[in-house]
Amino acid sequence: xxxxxxxxxxxxxxxxxxxxxNDFSIQIATVNGSGSQTANTVMMRSIFQMGIPVSDKNMFPxxxxxxxxxxxxxxxxxxxxxxxxxxxxxxxxxxxTAREDVMNLDRGAVVVYDEPLKLDALxxxxxxxxxxxxxxxVPACPEAKLRKLVRNMxxxxxxxWLLGIDMEEVRKALLKQFGKxxxxxxxxxxxxxxxxHDYAAKTFTKSDPYRVERMHxxxxxxxxxxNSACALGAMFAGVTVVTWYPITPSSSLVESxxxxxxxxxxxxxxxxxxxxxxxxxxxxxSIGMAIGAGWAGARSMTATAGPGISLMSEFVGLGYYAEVPxxxxxxxxxGPSTGLPxxxxxxxxxxxxxxxxxxxxxxxxxxxxxEECFTLSIEAxxxxxxxxxxxxxxxxxxxxMNNWMADPFVYPEQPxxxxxxxxxxxxxxLGGFARYKDVDGDGVGYRTLPATNHPAAAYFTRGSGHNxxxxxxxxxxxxxxxxxxxxxKFETMRGAVPAPAVKYNDAAEIGFIAAGTSDYAVxxxxxxxxxxxxIPASYLRLKAYPFTAELRRFIDRHERVYVVDQNRDAQLLxxxxxxxxxxxxxxxxxxxxxxxxxxxxxxxTDEVVRQEGR
Amino acid sequence: xSTTVTPPKKVNRVGLEILNYKGxxxxxxxxxxxxxxxxxxxxxxxxxxxxPWRVGKFSGIGCSSKSxxxxxxxxxxxxxxxxxxxxxxxxxxxxxxxxxxxGVTGDxxxxxxGIGQFMHLVRRNLPMIYIIEDNGVYGLTKGxxxxxxxxxxxxxxxxxxxxxxxxxxxxxxxxxxxxxxRSFSGDKRQLQTILKTAIAHDxxxxxxxxxxxxxxxxxxxxxKSYSYMKEHESMLHELDFVPFYEDIAVEIPxxxxxxxxxHDGSHLRIRKLHRDYDPTNRxxxxxxxxxxxxxxxxxxxxxxxxxEKPNFLELLHLAEEPLAxxxxxxxxxxxAALDEIMEELR
Numbered sequence: 001x002x003x004x005x006x007x008x009x010x011x012x013x014x015x016x017x018x019x020x021x022n023d024f025s026i027q028i029a030t031v032n033g034s035g036s037q038t039a040n041t042v043m044m045r046s047i048f049q050m051g052i053p054v055s056d057k058n059m060f061p062x063x064x065x066x067x068x069x070x071x072x073x074x075x076x077x078x079x080x081x082x083x084x085x086x087x088x089x090x091x092x093x094x095x096x097t098a099r100e101d102v103m104n105l106d107r108g109a110v111v112v113y114d115e116p117l118k119l120d121a122l123x124x125x126x127x128x129x130x131x132x133x134x135x136x137x138v139p140a141c142p143e144a145k146l147r148k149l150v151r152n153m154x155x156x157x158x159x160x161w162l163l164g165i166d167m168e169e170v171r172k173a174l175l176k177q178f179g180k181x182x183x184x185x186x187x188x189x190x191x192x193x194x195x196x197h198d199y200a201a202k203t204f205t206k207s208d209p210y211r212v213e214r215m216h217x218x219x220x221x222x223x224x225x226x227n228s229a230c231a232l233g234a235m236f237a238g239v240t241v242v243t244w245y246p247i248t249p250s251s252s253l254v255e256s257x258x259x260x261x262x263x264x265x266x267x268x269x270x271x272x273x274x275x276x277x278x279x280x281x282x283x284x285x286s287i288g289m290a291i292g293a294g295w296a297g298a299r300s301m302t303a304t305a306g307p308g309i310s311l312m313s314e315f316v317g318l319g320y321y322a323e324v325p326x327x328x329x330x331x332x333x334x335g336p337s338t339g340l341p342x343x344x345x346x347x348x349x350x351x352x353x354x355x356x357x358x359x360x361x362x363x364x365x366x367x368x369x370x371e372e373c374f375t376l377s378i379e380a381x382x383x384x385x386x387x388x389x390x391x392x393x394x395x396x397x398x399x400x401m402n403n404w405m406a407d408p409f410v411y412p413e414q415p416x417x418x419x420x421x422x423x424x425x426x427x428x429x430l431g432g433f434a435r436y437k438d439v440d441g442d443g444v445g446y447r448t449l450p451a452t453n454h455p456a457a458a459y460f461t462r463g464s465g466h467n468x469x470x471x472x473x474x475x476x477x478x479x480x481x482x483x484x485x486x487x488x489k490f491e492t493m494r495g496a497v498p499a500p501a502v503k504y505n506d507a508a509e510i511g512f513i514a515a516g517t518s519d520y521a522v523x524x525x526x527x528x529x530x531x532x533x534x535i536p537a538s539y540l541r542l543k544a545y546p547f548t549a550e551l552r553r554f555i556d557r558h559e560r561v562y563v564v565d566q567n568r569d570a571q572l573l574x575x576x577x578x579x580x581x582x583x584x585x586x587x588x589x590x591x592x593x594x595x596x597x598x599x600x601x602x603x604x605t606d607e608v609v610r611q612e613g614r
Numbered sequence: 615x616s617t618t619v620t621p622p623k624k625v626n627r628v629g630l631e632i633l634n635y636k637g638x639x640x641x642x643x644x645x646x647x648x649x650x651x652x653x654x655x656x657x658x659x660x661x662x663x664x665x666p667w668r669v670g671k672f673s674g675i676g677c678s679s680k681s682x683x684x685x686x687x688x689x690x691x692x693x694x695x696x697x698x699x700x701x702x703x704x705x706x707x708x709x710x711x712x713x714x715x716x717g718v719t720g721d722x723x724x725x726x727x728g729i730g731q732f733m734h735l736v737r738r739n740l741p742m743i744y745i746i747e748d749n750g751v752y753g754l755t756k757g758x759x760x761x762x763x764x765x766x767x768x769x770x771x772x773x774x775x776x777x778x779x780x781x782x783x784x785x786x787x788x789x790x791x792x793x794x795x796r797s798f799s800g801d802k803r804q805l806q807t808i809l810k811t812a813i814a815h816d817x818x819x820x821x822x823x824x825x826x827x828x829x830x831x832x833x834x835x836x837x838k839s840y841s842y843m844k845e846h847e848s849m850l851h852e853l854d855f856v857p858f859y860e861d862i863a864v865e866i867p868x869x870x871x872x873x874x875x876x877h878d879g880s881h882l883r884i885r886k887l888h889r890d891y892d893p894t895n896r897x898x899x900x901x902x903x904x905x906x907x908x909x910x911x912x913x914x915x916x917x918x919x920x921x922e923k924p925n926f927l928e929l930l931h932l933a934e935e936p937l938a939x940x941x942x943x944x945x946x947x948x949x950a951a952l953d954e955i956m957e958e959l960r
Contacts, residue, residue, distance in 0.1 A: 222959035232955065238945030240937040241708050260955070264947040272933045274944050276708040281734040285701040288694070288731070292705025295692060296670070296713065297938030299945070300705065314695055322692075408956040411949045416942050449938060450670045450690035451712045455634075457667055460683055462693040472638070472683060 020209045022077035024088040033065025039152040040071040045173035051215040055081035062342045068097045082520035083598040110208045127208040140195040150192040157196025163212045226399035229370035231257035233377025241293035241300040242277040243286040248341045249397040250303040250331040283308035287315040294326035297449035303329035307337045317356025321464040325384035329393045331400040343596030344397035346566035364392040364545040366515040370406035385419035398517045398598040420446045424454040432456040435470040443489030497544035504538045511538040514564035524601035555584045568594040627663035635660040637685040647799030647825030648747045652685045658809040670713040674699040678720035678747035697728025700735035710936035715742030721762035722752045725780040736789045738926040743812045743819045749827035750838040757830030768835030782822045792817035794918040799825040807853040816877035817925045850915030854883040
């Protein structure tokens with residue numbers, strides 16, 4: 001017996017019947033800690049398994065339980081995977097926010113909701129599907145204390161019916177999620193999903209236009225979070241010393257790495273670890289250990305977020321001057337410590353580039369996808385050892401903590417490059433060495449590792465007060481020569497860091513410059529500008545700092561260049577200004593988003609149109 | 615014609631002269647206790663025939679932290695960041711477990727800015743030697759109190775310290791160091807024996823050495839001055855060290871001398887003085903420190919030794935070879951591993 005006050009068959013809202021296939025966004029609004037993560041991931045994965053390009057964004061609060069959390073899934077036949085601002089289908093499970101969530105929807109959107117919330121009374125221009133979750137969960141889950149955990153799975157069944165998601169895919173996704181060891185939990189959840197599906201089939205008449213249809217866009221693809229992809233990059237780069245201090249959103253990078261290292265980096269013959277992972281007492285200890293390890297020849301790394309970067313500042317300056325390799329992963333988020341730690345931002349670009357005191361400049365890599373998290377992480381270790389300096393891998397919460405479709409990673413072709421390290425045999429031939437002498441003209445000296453068995457191996461490491469032979473010196477000429485060599489080394493890096501991805505549009509007067517996760521919104525915005533406003537645009541995506549020659553060429557070829565920043569103060573633009581000529585700077589315009597959510601295309605498009613005066 | 619015969623150079627068991635263990639000329643003040651400690655380091659590493667290339671010298675910031683440049687020139691050294699030397703040393707020793715870590719720090723570097731890293735180093739029992747050159751003041755910034763300055767001690771300017779001191783030995787004892795000793799830079803023999811035992815120890819050795827600052831803290835009213843130490847030092851015992859490569863010839867008289875066998879087969883011999891003191895009893899050690907403080911005595915000697923507890927490298931179950939130089943085949947998993955992971959993610 002249905003207990004609905006309004007029969008769905010009598011949906012008050014009627015609009016011209018048309019069908020929208022594989023192009024919609026779903027927003028699932030729940031309460032943090034209600035166990036919705038499984039249901040949400042399964043829904044995303046089911047669509048993925050049907051071969052439809054899909055992405056998800058988990059927008060969660062900084063607490064463990066009780067605050068509103070929101071998960072969006074976007075399916076796009078055209079492959080747009082940026083966050084979509086407009087919500088097409090809302091699953092309203094959170095009584096606290098349901099009213100506001102519904103009021104914010106565009107006309108024609110779909111609302112699946114917990115029946116007692118009576119949301120259908122709020123508006124008449126939406127498609128409402130009320131679901132009595134508490135009633136449905138009872139037969140689906142006889143054990144009362146487990147009901148809270150499987151209740152959310154019911155909406156997977158409902159949405160599957162509404163969109164036409166194959167229930168067999170839901171089942172497959174569930175089994176994948178729980179694995180063989182938790183088959184019982186998978187069964188229980190499967191029962192709940194089925195209960196939802198059966199209820200929907202029995203009760204609803206579909207009035208909305210959204211549907212899925214099988215595609216074949218995802219053949220061979222994987223789903224992975226950026227943090228895990230960075231972890232895999234680190235492992236295949238041969239990392240040996242990992243030091244860290246837990247901080248959102250970087251913790252899962254190291255936790256994922258620990259899992260992989262335990263499986264793949266225990267020496268089979270000895271049963272011993274070919275790595276050390278140490279959870280430091282704070283970020284200062286983590287970077288100190290990473291620098292100590294890099295100095296002694298390990299491939300070392302640490303992972304952190306903005307507040308940790310601030311704490312690491314002094315040590316990073318030492319690393320720059322003492323010329324010690326290490327890799328620092330910065331999964332950027334909104335600052336400061338008591339800011340919005342679970343929201344995304346490209347907030348550390350400027351401070352990281354120049355981190356520390358005195359004159360300091362650091363190379364940064366900007367992956368935009370899991371594939372690049374993997375390849376650029378490997379590259380970061382090679383660059384750090386080649387240039388004997390701390391290298392930053394800059395990702396953000398959006399990339400790090402959300403699920404992304406990706407092509408399977410390609411095994412590195414190049415052998416590991418360890419940089420200029422002199423062995424005892426080398427020293428025997430050379431008779432000695434000067435640690436900070438620019439022998440090869442690239443600004444990079446030769447180093448020795450401690451515990452090298454040769455009388456000429458040792459040198460004393462300190463900050464900047466040294467001459468070429470690493471002897472203590474406060475002489476003006478020694479200091480200047482050292483500073484100039486360090487600057488020259490940085491210039492050498494321009495030709496060694498990964499070049500940007502550039503897409504010229506010959507008809508374009510305007511160009512975009514962006515980095516990292518801004519990529520998806522920029523690409524979609526390029527299409528929107530072309531299709532909706534006939535504005536063609538070129539696009540350059542930076543992969544690294546220092547900037548390479550391509551950047552200036554790109555600016556020179558366009559009349560106006562829009563630099564996209566996910567921060568208030570246009571940090572990427574500011575970094576470019578530091579080295580551009582006045583005529584180049586005059587061409588630069590800024591598009592900034594700083595709301596804490598993953599960047600969407602519409603925000604960019606609207607701003608370009610405004611600034612273009614259209 | 616007569617030929618002058620040069621006498622054979624005196625070398626240690628690895629064929630090196632004492633000159634090979636020296637460093638650059640000190641830039642510290644004449645009479646500074648730290649210079650005496652540097653001398654003891656040179657003697658001990660020379661006498662025991664430690665390969666200098668195996669030693670990694672680590673320091674933070676301060677007068678004490680400058681001193682690693684003044685000994686063991688044939689060892690790599692790293693003068694790092696104020697109060698954060700323990701982390702740098704930890705990273706280096708993890709990277710290469712063959713490094714014999716020798717940290718030299720001061721009371722400001724350890725007990726003030728560095729108390730956090732010091733405590734965590736202690737907690738991890740990282741195998742290294744950690745010498746605190748303790749003079750109770752900041753020398754490089756001209757004589758401010760540090761956190762080991764005793765309650766009621768007086769600065770040259772007349773300022774009285776009204777806060778109680780951190781006792782670094784008590785902290786090290788409580789939280790996990792496995793060799794804890796206190797000495798005085800003016801006591802050549804005791805400091806030598808303690809240093810040699812620390813070299814033989816395979817865990818964290820914390821050695822707090824009262825080392826007077828002749829410029830800022832050697833006056834009346836100071837409790838870290840030469841004259842104060844002369845009047846208030848209380849030696850726990852007489853110490854003797856027998857290295858592993860020497861035969862133990864002399865029979866030990868029952869009850870008079872305790873013998874502690876170190877990891878490398880060396881022996882620490884402890885001859886009792888006024889009291890019977892068991893340096894393997896942590897609680898007794900803490901009590902002795904507490905009692906001495908009440909009596910305004912500075913207790914010196916080996917306060918605690920534990921040769922049983924596993925060190926940090928053992929806990930991590932690290933590969934026997936240095937991580938830093940493992941070949942690519944050991945650190946980059948094969949293609950099959952990546953394939954397996956990719957399959958799981960499909």
